[in-house]
Amino acid sequence: MTMADLKSEVKRLPLHRFYEQAGARFIQFAGWEVPVYFTSIIDEHDAVRKNVGLFDISHMGEFRVRGKEARKFLDWLVTNKVSKLTPLKAVYSPMLNEQAGIIDDLIVYEISEEHFLVIVNAGNVAVDFAWMKSKAPAGVEVINLSPERGIQAVQGPNSSKVIEKVFGTKAAGISSFTILPVPFEGREVIVSRTGYTGEDGFEIFYDCGIAEPLYLALKKAGESLGMKPIGFGARDTLRLEARLLLHGHDMNATITPLECGLTWTIDFEKKDFIGKARLDREKQSGVVRKLVGFEMVDRGLAREHYKVCSKGKEIGEVTSGSFAPSLKKNIGLALIQSDFAKEGNEIEIMIRDQAQKAKIVKTPFYKKGQ
Amino acid sequence: MNFPSNLKYTKSHEWGRQDGAKIVVGITEYAQHELSDVVYVELPKIGQEVKQGVACCIVESVKAAFDIYAPISGKIVEINKKLESDPALINRDPYGDGWFFAITPSNVNELNNLMPAAGYEEMLAQGAK
Numbered sequence: 430m431t432m433a434d435l436k437s438e439v440k441r442l443p444l445h446r447f448y449e450q451a452g453a454r455f456i457q458f459a460g461w462e463v464p465v466y467f468t469s470i471i472d473e474h475d476a477v478r479k480n481v482g483l484f485d486i487s488h489m490g491e492f493r494v495r496g497k498e499a500r501k502f503l504d505w506l507v508t509n510k511v512s513k514l515t516p517l518k519a520v521y522s523p524m525l526n527e528q529a530g531i532i533d534d535l536i537v538y539e540i541s542e543e544h545f546l547v548i549v550n551a552g553n554v555a556v557d558f559a560w561m562k563s564k565a566p567a568g569v570e571v572i573n574l575s576p577e578r579g580i581q582a583v584q585g586p587n588s589s590k591v592i593e594k595v596f597g598t599k600a601a602g603i604s605s606f607t608i609l610p611v612p613f614e615g616r617e618v619i620v621s622r623t624g625y626t627g628e629d630g631f632e633i634f635y636d637c638g639i640a641e642p643l644y645l646a647l648k649k650a651g652e653s654l655g656m657k658p659i660g661f662g663a664r665d666t667l668r669l670e671a672r673l674l675l676h677g678h679d680m681n682a683t684i685t686p687l688e689c690g691l692t693w694t695i696d697f698e699k700k701d702f703i704g705k706a707r708l709d710r711e712k713q714s715g716v717v718r719k720l721v722g723f724e725m726v727d728r729g730l731a732r733e734h735y736k737v738c739s740k741g742k743e744i745g746e747v748t749s750g751s752f753a754p755s756l757k758k759n760i761g762l763a764l765i766q767s768d769f770a771k772e773g774n775e776i777e778i779m780i781r782d783q784a785q786k787a788k789i790v791k792t793p794f795y796k797k798g799q
Numbered sequence: 800m801n802f803p804s805n806l807k808y809t810k811s812h813e814w815g816r817q818d819g820a821k822i823v824v825g826i827t828e829y830a831q832h833e834l835s836d837v838v839y840v841e842l843p844k845i846g847q848e849v850k851q852g853v854a855c856c857i858v859e860s861v862k863a864a865f866d867i868y869a870p871i872s873g874k875i876v877e878i879n880k881k882l883e884s885d886p887a888l889i890n891r892d893p894y895g896d897g898w899f900f901a902i903t904p905s906n907v908n909e910l911n912n913l914m915p916a917a918g919y920e921e922m923l924a925q926g927a928k
Contacts, residue, residue: 454833454835728883732864751861751862752836754861759839
């Protein structure tokens, strides 16, 4: 393979050149070349916590699920209550395999009675699509819209002011996990009050054909407020402080939602969903491993895959770790043996062959308005 | 970007400044910008022997950890303790208060392996192409 071939496999955001012009530094994430920061991760993090920031998250996947049996299918496909959705409402849910491992975590949006949108993680688009196609009954259509759809996220306490300027008061006033289709440049875009930062915020789903005018309109609306462009570095620190899990890191196809603290997303009352038999058994027997939040007591920074020990004995592994800009502490998530997963417990993180003290703390590390 | 002409530079973006018998070491403005927010520094120990081109110190940004290589062989005689409580000094003042450590060199001639400012700038310009 030549270098040129290698390069062509990394996808670029439709608005890549705008971010280049804005001085972004890029990294590769889930097969995409995305901005990691524009000015500084910490400055961008603070902008979202205190004011408002704009993120391009068009790397994420988007599927359309349609048909008479679409609701029934989705309700069986994922763990949360799709059956209780009403038009223009959304629900977060893991999607499990038969062993109750998390194939992906996603959000299901109800457009109308027989029409749903599903937003999935960029790195899982192919796997999710194949899984959903293989499970969908005749008459339920699953379409991968990802290549022609984009998403901009406006996040932070002042996000509704930006939305109001571009889409009007009705869109700015929708409640959490609600969507509103609105016209823009002769097309329909969907405004959703969702996010991945632990702050109030919106996500806008649109056809890539209007990516540029939409971006410019949002940018202009945010100008007087001092809205900042935000890279993936701050996206990661924001979500970690709010204990929002990242698939492929804090959870994966071998970790169950009971292990990683997503019990609230499981509707055990449902007659059936994929992975339910296994989860029912695990609920009875209790989990062997548990995802916990910790903060460093010693000075070091914990990073993904670092070993976690208790009195010298290995008990698990770090799944995410970073400096937390809002807390000015070094924090992380770790999947450890559940016997040790008690708040206040002291653990050791193995950092470059040295045991550094940390303690298990309550999560989320950060709560809105803190 | 600023690359003072009284400093000598490594390919791995450290600088060294002769100060009497010792060489004071830090990282360049280019390096601090690449790292972005530095949040942690693990300094070498005083008395530690270091070798030119070998990692002897770690800096971590929000995103990841990076090695800092000794620009010259010798013994660590001073460390900048201030970096432990305020690692962002490296971002704010990479050639001043953001210095890392000082070495008494075992062979001053090794300085000839380092680049002058113009050479370092040329290397960066080549890399950017």
